[in-house]
Amino acid sequence: MTRYTNEYLRGLVREDRVHRSIYTDPEIFELEMEKIFGRVWLYVGHDSQIPNPGDFHCTWLARQPVVMTRHLDGTVHVLFNRCGHRGARVLNQECGNARVFTCMYHGWSFRPNGELSGVPMRRDFPETVLVEPRSGMARLPRVESYRGFVFASLDPAVPPLLEYLGEARCGIDELVDRSPQGEIEFWAGCHRYEYNGNWKLQFENMADMYHPPACHASTVGPDGRQFSRRPGNRGASAPFFADNGEAIVAQTGVRGFANGHSSEASLFREEQAGGIWDDYRALMVRRYGEERTADILKNRRHSMTLFPSVDVLIAQTSVRVIRPIGVDRTEVRVYPVRLKGAPPEISIDIVRFVNLTHAAASFIQSDDLEAFERCQQGLASGGTDWVLVARGFGQELDEGNGVLFGDRSSEVGQRFQHYAWRDLMSAADVR
Amino acid sequence: MSSITRVALRPETPSESRLTLADLQQFVEHEAALLDERRFEEWMGLFADDGAYWVPAGPGQESPLNHVSLFYDDKPTLGIRVQRLRNPAIHSQIPHSRTVRLVANFKQETHDADPSLYRVTSKFVMLEDRPGSERRLFGGRYTHVLRRKGDSLEIVLKRVDLTDCDRSFPALTQPF
Numbered sequence: 001m002t003r004y005t006n007e008y009l010r011g012l013v014r015e016d017r018v019h020r021s022i023y024t025d026p027e028i029f030e031l032e033m034e035k036i037f038g039r040v041w042l043y044v045g046h047d048s049q050i051p052n053p054g055d056f057h058c059t060w061l062a063r064q065p066v067v068m069t070r071h072l073d074g075t076v077h078v079l080f081n082r083c084g085h086r087g088a089r090v091l092n093q094e095c096g097n098a099r100v101f102t103c104m105y106h107g108w109s110f111r112p113n114g115e116l117s118g119v120p121m122r123r124d125f126p127e128t129v130l131v132e133p134r135s136g137m138a139r140l141p142r143v144e145s146y147r148g149f150v151f152a153s154l155d156p157a158v159p160p161l162l163e164y165l166g167e168a169r170c171g172i173d174e175l176v177d178r179s180p181q182g183e184i185e186f187w188a189g190c191h192r193y194e195y196n197g198n199w200k201l202q203f204e205n206m207a208d209m210y211h212p213p214a215c216h217a218s219t220v221g222p223d224g225r226q227f228s229r230r231p232g233n234r235g236a237s238a239p240f241f242a243d244n245g246e247a248i249v250a251q252t253g254v255r256g257f258a259n260g261h262s263s264e265a266s267l268f269r270e271e272q273a274g275g276i277w278d279d280y281r282a283l284m285v286r287r288y289g290e291e292r293t294a295d296i297l298k299n300r301r302h303s304m305t306l307f308p309s310v311d312v313l314i315a316q317t318s319v320r321v322i323r324p325i326g327v328d329r330t331e332v333r334v335y336p337v338r339l340k341g342a343p344p345e346i347s348i349d350i351v352r353f354v355n356l357t358h359a360a361a362s363f364i365q366s367d368d369l370e371a372f373e374r375c376q377q378g379l380a381s382g383g384t385d386w387v388l389v390a391r392g393f394g395q396e397l398d399e400g401n402g403v404l405f406g407d408r409s410s411e412v413g414q415r416f417q418h419y420a421w422r423d424l425m426s427a428a429d430v431r
Numbered sequence: 432m433s434s435i436t437r438v439a440l441r442p443e444t445p446s447e448s449r450l451t452l453a454d455l456q457q458f459v460e461h462e463a464a465l466l467d468e469r470r471f472e473e474w475m476g477l478f479a480d481d482g483a484y485w486v487p488a489g490p491g492q493e494s495p496l497n498h499v500s501l502f503y504d505d506k507p508t509l510g511i512r513v514q515r516l517r518n519p520a521i522h523s524q525i526p527h528s529r530t531v532r533l534v535a536n537f538k539q540e541t542h543d544a545d546p547s548l549y550r551v552t553s554k555f556v557m558l559e560d561r562p563g564s565e566r567r568l569f570g571g572r573y574t575h576v577l578r579r580k581g582d583s584l585e586i587v588l589k590r591v592d593l594t595d596c597d598r599s600f601p602a603l604t605q606p607f
Contacts, residue, residue, distance in 0.1 A: 071444045189489055192599030217520035227511045331599050335500060347497045352503065361486070361603035362500045363515055369602040370523040 002031055002097045010426035015419045016390035020379045021200040022421070029327035032313070036308055036424045037062040040259075041144070041151040041164045043310035044068050045322060046077050048185040048334075053110055054097045060307060060323050061152065061309075066140065067091050068150055071113040072099070072283065078143045079114045084135040101137070110137045147176045148184065149310075149319075167401050168261035171304020173289035176242040177296045178317070180185075180341035181285040186319075188351045191334040192359040195369045197376035199308075199324035200417070202332060204307040207254055207262040207413025210391060213240075213247035215371050219363050222313045228347055229364075238267070250409040252302075256393075258402035260307030260420025262413030266299035266315055283341060305413070307420050317350045318355060318414065328376050334358040335368055389414040450579070452539045455551040458584050461530040461573055463555070468605060471513040478506055479578060483540070486591045486607060501596065501603060502549040516604070523602050528561040530605055534573065548587060549577045557607055569607060570594055 004027065008325050012019040012028075013405050022028055042061045042267070049057045050070040056066045058081055065081040067090075083103040090103045090110065092130075100109040100117045109118040114137040119130060129135060144161035150171055162169060173428050195202075197238040219226050220240045227372025242248050252265040271281070284293040303320075304312045311320040317339065323331045336354040338347040357364045379387070399405050406412035465474040478484065485495055486502040495503040504512060515521055536554040552574050559567040576588040591607045 094600065187497070191488065191499050192597070195597040196601075215522065218515045218518035218522070221511070221514060257569060333599075334499075351496065351499060355500050355503050356508065359488070359501050359603075360600035363511065366523045366602035366604055367521070 002027060003392045004028070004031065006426040008427070010422055012425075013422035014386075015127070016415070017386040017388050018418050020022075020159050020385050020387055021374065023200060023230065023379050024327065026327045028171070028425075029324070032423060033062055034109040034326070035427065036421065037153045037154070038155070038322070039158065039424060039427075040308065041142075041153050041161050042308075043159060044143075044150045044152050046148050046184070046319065046337075047145060047150055047419070048077065048183075048187070049074055049095065051083045052097060055095070056091055056098070056101070056112065057095045058091050058093070059321075061140075061154070062324055064154075065089050066152070067101075067137075069112040069114075071111065072191050073113075075113065076145065076150060077141070078140040079110075079137040080140070082137065082269045082364060083108055084110075085119075090137060113271065114139050115379060120325075126322060135348065144265050144348045147172050163263070164259055164260045165306065167403055168259075168263070168304055168306060171207065171263060171306070171314065173318065174296070174304070175299060175312050175314050175319075175337070177288075178284075178342075179313075179339035180280070183340040185338040185340050186335050188336050189363075190336075191197075191354065191359045191362075192331065193334075193369060193371045194325075194329070194331045195366060195376075196328055197330060197372040199322055199330045200421075201372040202322050202330055202368075203308065203417055204389075205372070206254075206303060206311045207264060207417065209252050209254060209264050209302075209409035211368075211371070212249045215367050216364060218350075218367065225365060227356065228353075230268070230353055231277075231346075251407075252409065253405055253407045254410050254413045255399070256396075256406070256412040256416030258406045260414055260417045261305060262307075263304045264302040264413065266302050268299045268315065271297045276343050280346055281341050283343075287341075306418075307417055312359075316354055318354050320358070330372075367372045377397075386428050389418060400420060435577075450584075452551070453539060454559065455539060455549055455575070455577065455584075456537045456553075456563045458526075458577065459551060459553055459573065460536070461593075462586070463534050463577075468563075470517050471526070474594055475506075475509045475513050477584075477586050478509060478589075479580070479587050480506055483587045484509060484575050484586075484589050484591065486596070488495055488594060488596055490592070501593075502507065502591075502606065503602070509530045512544055513607070524561075528559050530557055531607075532557045535596050536577075547579060549584070550577075551575050552575065553566060555607070559605055567601075571596070571607070 001274045012022050045057050045059055045068045050068055053070055053072045055070045060064060061172045067079050069077045081089050081091055085106055085108045088105045090101050090102055100111060102109040113118050116136040141156040141160055144151055144154040146161060192267055198421060224241055228241045240247055248269055255263045279318045309322055313320055317419055318334055318336045320334045336350045356362050389411040392406040396404040396406045396412050404412050462477055467483040484502055484504045488499050488501050492498050506544060531553055534553050534555045538552050540550040555568045556574055570589060571593040574590040578587050
């Protein structure tokens with residue numbers, strides 16, 4: 001039992017600051033696993049990772065091994081990756097295809113929908129035990145998807161996924177609509193990086209437009225331009241600084257959404273154009289018409305961060321998944337996606353440019369990883385117990401539907417993450 | 432590019448004759464030494480204008496175009512990488528890493544596609560020490576595709592297959 005009351009946990013988040021123990025206290029991390037990761041919708045994967053019957057894709061929901069599968073009838077399931085007999089992890093490869101999944105320990109086998117299929121020397125077990133659903137590979141209590149993004153919840157009573165995503169679902173739409181077929185596909189593997197720091201450090205960073213001029217100073221060349229981070233003749237190395245000397249990125253706005261989601265304005269103001277991008281645009285106009293195409297290709301958002309598990313990178317055409325491992329240990333995966341129906345050169349360019357921004361060896365991510373580890377180290381000090389998220393506090397614009405806009409790299413996104421954290425962590429233990 | 436130190440081939444080597452494994456080994460060992468000594472500009476200068484430095488993120492990865500890579504740098508990208516390694520504000524390198532590479536088991540392979548190219552493979556181990564961080568150990572296989580250029584060689588492709596290329600990594604700042 002925890003020694004922390006709900007009232008105490010609530011007090012760790014104030015309007016413009018949070019207590020450092022939420023990053024460093026192992027007991028609080030255990031409570032997060034239960035009260036946040038055990039109760040809300042968590043991103044599992046994309047259904048294009050399991051296109052065929054029998055396909056499976058293993059992943060983790062926080063610390064629990066799970067597998068996303070496509071059953072022989074085409075339905076998508078999310079199972080605990082655990083044998084119903086003695087508990088061994090059944091699937092030990094990240095992905096593959098099989099008609100049945102066989103446990104290495106005693107040879108029990110399971111259908112892709114989790115049902116128990118075969119039991120060696122079956123007659124020696126009481127049949128009543130074998131027909132219990134829990135003797136199969138148990139299913140996650142709730143599984144729902146939106147435009148191919150599969151989410152699951154450990155809480156049977158969780159409200160519907162679309163209710164949880166709310167207005168923030170537009171982040172998924174804005175990525176998927178960029179496909180001339182209205183579909184995306186995971187096709188090129190993923191970048192994987194890790195750091196010795198709390199998962200929230202990555203989460204806050206995804207809503208942070210204030211850090212680039214300092215943190216990413218080494219990505220700006222002697223000519224005051226950043227390296228080219230997206231393809232097309234209007235993506236090439238943009239000026240980093242405005243006329244008044246401020247970094248342009250830090251002048252952009254951030255939005256906070258209900259349930260802790262957040263988004264940041266795009267770094268780019270223009271549509272990509274020239275060469276293959278003109279061909280792409282023609283395909284888009286054929287599918288959506290001129291007006292709708294212009295709307296889709298408006299660079300509204302850099303990314304949409306869906307609390308507490310996934311970041312839809314619209315500008316980078318990628319999906320980033322965050323996996324907390326321990327209070328001071330986190331693993332992150334970044335999947336570049338293919339816009340189905342777009343010229344193949346565009347998908348290749350996406351892969352190449354994501355190497356430069358999100359690989360462990362990339363120009364951007366390596367400095368962010370340094371920042372996360374330095375935060376974890378600094379937060380061990382007792383100089384003060386509070387961490388500020390005060391930038392732009394009180395200056396936000398209410399856009400309705402629970403959305404607040406903060407200009408000039410406001411920390412409104414981080415505040416919304418922490419408010420969601422506070423409300424979940426201090427909620428009554430029984431719904 | 433006059434500042435680039437070239438590895439002169441053995442003086443008795445006539446420019447028309449085929450290079451031996453010893454020539455190729457000498458070149459690869461020199462390249463590794465440039466990285467150990469943080470002579471990044473000279474290292475970059477070894478690459479052909481159409482050259483590439485590639486570290487796949489998947490075992491046996493066939494292409495850098497249909498799968499993510501840890502590094503896939505053409506020459507202009509290498510230029511940005513080196514410029515960044517020299518930038519006084521590269522926080523992930525304050526303080527900077529010290530590395531040492533051991534390269535062994537050299538094998539010369541034929542390069543059927545183009546007889547003017549040489550392909551040499553080797554095995555390597557690299558230690559990386561950065562003050563305040565734990566020692567890191569990397570290992571794997573180098574594949575160098577080299578082209579004769581005057582009295583020296585240039586790198587058309589340096590491919591590094593790490594034994595653990597598909598794990599999740601802390602920040603990688605050093606080319607292997």
